Each structure stands twice: as C-alpha cells, then as structure tokens.
Amino acid sequence: MSRIKIGVITASDRASAGIYEDISGVAIQETMRDYLKSEHEIVYRCIPDNQDTIEETMVELCDREGCCLVVTTGGTGPAKRDVTPEATENVCEKMMPGFGELMRQVSLKYVPTAILSRQTAGIRGKSLIINLPGKPKSIRECLDAVFPAVPYCIDLIEGPYLECNEEVIKAFRPKQ
Amino acid sequence: MSRIKIGVITASDRASAGIYEDISGVAIQETMRDYLKSEHEIVYRCIPDNQDTIEETMVELCDREGCCLVVTTGGTGPAKRDVTPEATENVCEKMMPGFGELMRQVSLKYVPTAILSRQTAGIRGKSLIINLPGKPKSIRECLDAVFPAVPYCIDLIEGPYLECNEEVIKAFRPKQ
Amino acid sequence: MSRIKIGVITASDRASAGIYEDISGVAIQETMRDYLKSEHEIVYRCIPDNQDTIEETMVELCDREGCCLVVTTGGTGPAKRDVTPEATENVCEKMMPGFGELMRQVSLKYVPTAILSRQTAGIRGKSLIINLPGKPKSIRECLDAVFPAVPYCIDLIEGPYLECNEEVIKAFRPKQ
Numbered sequence: 001m002s003r004i005k006i007g008v009i010t011a012s013d014r015a016s017a018g019i020y021e022d023i024s025g026v027a028i029q030e031t032m033r034d035y036l037k038s039e040h041e042i043v044y045r046c047i048p049d050n051q052d053t054i055e056e057t058m059v060e061l062c063d064r065e066g067c068c069l070v071v072t073t074g075g076t077g078p079a080k081r082d083v084t085p086e087a088t089e090n091v092c093e094k095m096m097p098g099f100g101e102l103m104r105q106v107s108l109k110y111v112p113t114a115i116l117s118r119q120t121a122g123i124r125g126k127s128l129i130i131n132l133p134g135k136p137k138s139i140r141e142c143l144d145a146v147f148p149a150v151p152y153c154i155d156l157i158e159g160p161y162l163e164c165n166e167e168v169i170k171a172f173r174p175k176q
Numbered sequence: 177m178s179r180i181k182i183g184v185i186t187a188s189d190r191a192s193a194g195i196y197e198d199i200s201g202v203a204i205q206e207t208m209r210d211y212l213k214s215e216h217e218i219v220y221r222c223i224p225d226n227q228d229t230i231e232e233t234m235v236e237l238c239d240r241e242g243c244c245l246v247v248t249t250g251g252t253g254p255a256k257r258d259v260t261p262e263a264t265e266n267v268c269e270k271m272m273p274g275f276g277e278l279m280r281q282v283s284l285k286y287v288p289t290a291i292l293s294r295q296t297a298g299i300r301g302k303s304l305i306i307n308l309p310g311k312p313k314s315i316r317e318c319l320d321a322v323f324p325a326v327p328y329c330i331d332l333i334e335g336p337y338l339e340c341n342e343e344v345i346k347a348f349r350p351k352q
Numbered sequence: 353m354s355r356i357k358i359g360v361i362t363a364s365d366r367a368s369a370g371i372y373e374d375i376s377g378v379a380i381q382e383t384m385r386d387y388l389k390s391e392h393e394i395v396y397r398c399i400p401d402n403q404d405t406i407e408e409t410m411v412e413l414c415d416r417e418g419c420c421l422v423v424t425t426g427g428t429g430p431a432k433r434d435v436t437p438e439a440t441e442n443v444c445e446k447m448m449p450g451f452g453e454l455m456r457q458v459s460l461k462y463v464p465t466a467i468l469s470r471q472t473a474g475i476r477g478k479s480l481i482i483n484l485p486g487k488p489k490s491i492r493e494c495l496d497a498v499f500p501a502v503p504y505c506i507d508l509i510e511g512p513y514l515e516c517n518e519e520v521i522k523a524f525r526p527k528q
Contacts, residue, residue: 079508098291112500115450148288156255274467324464332431348464
C-alpha cells in the first residue's frame with residue numbers, strides 16, 4: 001500500500017518572500033497531525049500569489065506527488081492578488097460548492113466579513129483540493145466544519161482510507 | 177389547456193442496467209403524487225451516468241415532452257461517474273444556486289457528508305430542472321425544503337399553474 | 353482626495369419605460385444615505401432588462417464614473433428577461449459567492465421563494481458590484497445583512513475609506 005500524502009499550499013507573496021513566517025501553513029500541518037490517525041506525509045509548498053504558480057503547484061501535488069488531499073491557505077479574498085479560487089477552478093474537473101458554503105457559514109458566526117472569502121473546493125483526478133482562509137484561527141474553525149466529510153469524499157474518488165483520531169474529529173461514512 | 181408533465185430522471189449505472197431497483201425514481205414519483213393536486217403525467221427515464229445521455233434526456237423531457245419540471249436523482253457526488261450537475265449546467269440558460277444551497281443546508285442537519293452533494297438547479301426555456309441526491313430519505317427532505325418555491329418559479333418561466341395539496345406542502349406565491 | 357461615488361442601477365423594463373415609479377432604486381439611495389457617514393455622490397441609472405445595456409452601464413459606473421460600489425436591483429429571478437446576474441458575471445474579474453448565499457439565507461426567513469433569487473456580487477477593478485432583489489422590503493433586509501462587510505471589501509480592492517453611521521449599521525474591519 002502506498003503512503004498517504006497530504007498537500008499543504010500557502011499562497012502568500014509575503015510569506016514566500018520570507019517577509020513573515022508562514023504560521024497558516026504550519027497551523028494546517030498541525031491540524032492534520034491532530035486529525036489523522038493514519039500515518040501520512042505532508043508535502044508542503046509556500047509560493048507567491050501568482051495564479052500560474054498556484055495551478056502548477058496544485059497539479060504537481062495532485063498528479064506527481066499523488067496527494068489525496070491538497071489544502072491551501074491564502075489568496076481567497078477580493079484583492080487583486082487573491083487568485084487561489086480561480087486557480088482551483090482551473091485545475092479541477094468538478095467543483096464542490098458545499099465546502100465553501102459551509103465554511104463561510106461557520107466563519108459568519110465570528111465575523112461579518114466572512115462573506116468576503118471566496119474559498120471553494122474541487123476534485124482533480126483522485127485528489128480533493130480545499131481552499132482555506134488565510135488566518136490561523138479561521139483555518140481551524142473551517143477545517144473542524146468540513147473535515148468530517150473528507151475521508152468519505154476521498155473514498156468516493158478512490159483515494160486511500162483515512163482514519164481519524166475520533167476524540168479530535170469524527171469522520172462520517174454513511175452506511176451503504 | 178395542455179396536460180401538466182413532470183419529468184423524472186434517474187441517473188444510475190446500476191439501476192439502468194437492472195442490477196437494482198430504482199427506488200429513488202419511484203420515491204420522487206410518489207412525492208409528486210403526494211404534493212400535486214393538479215392532474216399531471218410523469219415522464220420517467222432511468223439512464224446510465226453518462227453525461228451526453230443525461231443531457232440528451234434533459235433536452236428531450238424539456239423541449240420535446242414539454243415537462244415544466246424535471247427532477248433528477250443520482251450523479252451529484254464527487255465520484256468520477258457523477259456528472260449530473262455538469263449536464264444540468266450544460267443544458268440550462270440560467271442557474272439557480274439557491275436550490276443547491278438550501279438542499280445542502282437541510283441535509284447537513286442529518287449528515288456532515290451533505291457538503292459532498294453538488295446538486296444544483298437551472299432553467300431551460302420553460303422548464304425548471306432540479307437535481308436531487310440519490311438516497312430516498314434525502315430526496316424527500318430536499319423536496320420538502322425547496323418545493324414551496326417551485327410553483328411560483330414555474331409561473332415566472334411561463335409554465336402551467338401548479339396546485340399543491342396544501343395539507344402536504346404549501347406552495348408560496350408572493351402577492352404582486 | 354476624490355469624491356466617493358456609489359452607483360445605483362435599476363434593471364426594469366417597466367420602470368425604465370416610465371410605466372411605474374422606480375421605488376426600489378429610490379429605496380437603495382435612501383439606504384445609502386442612512387448608512388454612510390462619508391460624504392458621497394449617487395450615480396443613478398434606470399435601464400431596461402437588456403443584458404448588453406446592463407453590462408455597459410456597469411462598466412460605465414465602474415470604469416468611467418469610478419464608483420467604488422455599484423448596487424443593482426431587479427433582474428435576478430428565473431424569468432426570461434432576468435439577466436442581471438449574468439451581466440454581473442460577464443463584467444467582473446472575481447465573483448463573491450458569499451454575498452448571494454447570505455442574502456438568500458436572510459430572505460429565506462421571510463419567504464420560501466428566496467431561493468429563486470439568483471443575486472450575486474463580484475469585483476471589477478476597484479469596484480464592488482452587488483445585486484439586490486427587486487422588492488424594496490427585501491432590499492433593506494439584504495443590505496442590512498451584507499453591508500457590514502462592504503467597507504472592508506472596498507479597502508481590500510483599494511477603494512476609498514467608507515465611514516458608516518454606527519447607530520444604523522456597523523462596518524467591520526478585522527484587526528490586522
């Protein structure tokens with residue numbers, strides 16, 4: 001059985017230039033370690049907010065690295081350099097609107113500016129790509145909301161069987 | 177006055193091959209009989225999860241059969257053969273994102289995997305097409321949520337006047 | 353510092369033909385005066401439900417008039433002449449799905465036909481375009497829900513700094 005790989009992409013001009021530390025990318029990696037009981041390897045990239053670069057990195061992590069899940073942070077707002085959702089849509093065959101809807105709904109409990117987040121999710125081959133917001137606090141809130149559906153989604157796209165730490169997050173798999 | 181026709185499309189490789197019974201398609205037909213006081217005819221098709229076939233069947237039911245409403249079941253998940261939302265988008269002139277949003281929100285009360293359903297709705301000419309999930313239980317939950325808006329929607333696209341069994345479902349038509 | 357301009361577009365065949373008064377356009381202008389402490393100028397257009405005309409008017413208000421915010425009313429339903437969301441999508445570089453989701457959710461508290469509204473929002477250059485429903489009562493409900501995020505959105509797209517009348521509506525700007 002091949003190793004489970006999870007991709008983490010931080011899209012940030014400043015973090016990729018070393019102007020500040022990528023605490024968001026670190027937060028996702030820690031959350032994955034918290035959630036997953038299955039042994040897994042994190043494939044991490046910190047890149048500028050350049051749409052071509054984001055798309056190429058997504059393709060690399062999905063197709064060449066074989067990540068069953070690729071989680072991004074950054075670039076989901078309305079600003080000119082925010083292009084992560086567009087990159088996601090370009091590389092995915094199927095969009096999953098329910099992820100963005102639920103994440104915005106959850107974030108709206110905390111801040112009215114949650115509606116400015118354009119985050120989405122989609123399927124490329126046997127990989128699920130999920131955009132998360134840029135702030136560490138929102139990252140965990142959003143992941144807590146959507147992750148229960150992630151292992152079953154990866155089952156459906158013929159990826160590896162992910163086991164979660166049940167005391168941290170409960171994966172839901174409907175009885176067939 | 178021409179007869180009211182409701183289309184029901186089951187997209188399922190296995191049901192269309194006779195491997196199992198199409199209980200979802202049956203459930204939709206029963207729900208329509210429950211809901212509608214207006215006399216109507218059901219035009220039913222059970223077809224494989226092939227995008228061209230789904231599109232052709234939608235076009236047939238809308239344009240040639242003149243169904244004012246076409247309800248689909250199946251093919252809304254993330255798996256490779258799930259292509260009903262894409263078929264719907266291809267044949268519709270207008271998309272109605274509110275249907276999918278509300279159906280996912282309702283299903284989320286029952287299962288966290290509701291966000292995996294990519295179901296949508298749209299308008300083709302004088303027909304409203306609505307995707308429903310594949311499971312009979314979810315079908316009724318979703319229809320109960322969105323159907324109150326369906327008769328008025330069909331009024332607006334110049335379809336027939338649908339009357340509902342008020343004790344089962346209440347159609348809402350705003351006062352002009 | 354250049355003057356703050358807010359565009360208001362009413363898309364309505366009948367209002368633009370003078371068949372009835374444009375009470376929706378008036379309602380938006382009054383709401384803007386209520387909300388905004390910053391001095392501002394309203395640039396108002398009342399036009400037919402013609403997609404090309406709507407697109408040209410949006411481009412005019414964004415690019416030539418320099419409106420940081422363009423609010424539309426009308427043309428978001430399922431009827432043949434309802435094409436405002438399509439016009440919005442055509443002129444915007446980025447779509448903001450969270451606006452439509454939240455507005456439909458709010459309207460759903462009042463009427464089940466809220467799901468028939470296809471309203472959306474998007475970014476064109478340094479302008480935010482928001483579609484509102486056609487009815488004056490729904491206009492205020494929707495604006496009350498989304499407006500707290502509007503000033504920060506306009507900050508992010510490098511528009512002018514909007515100050516709100518805090519006792520009427522509270523703009524939210526996250527601490528960096």
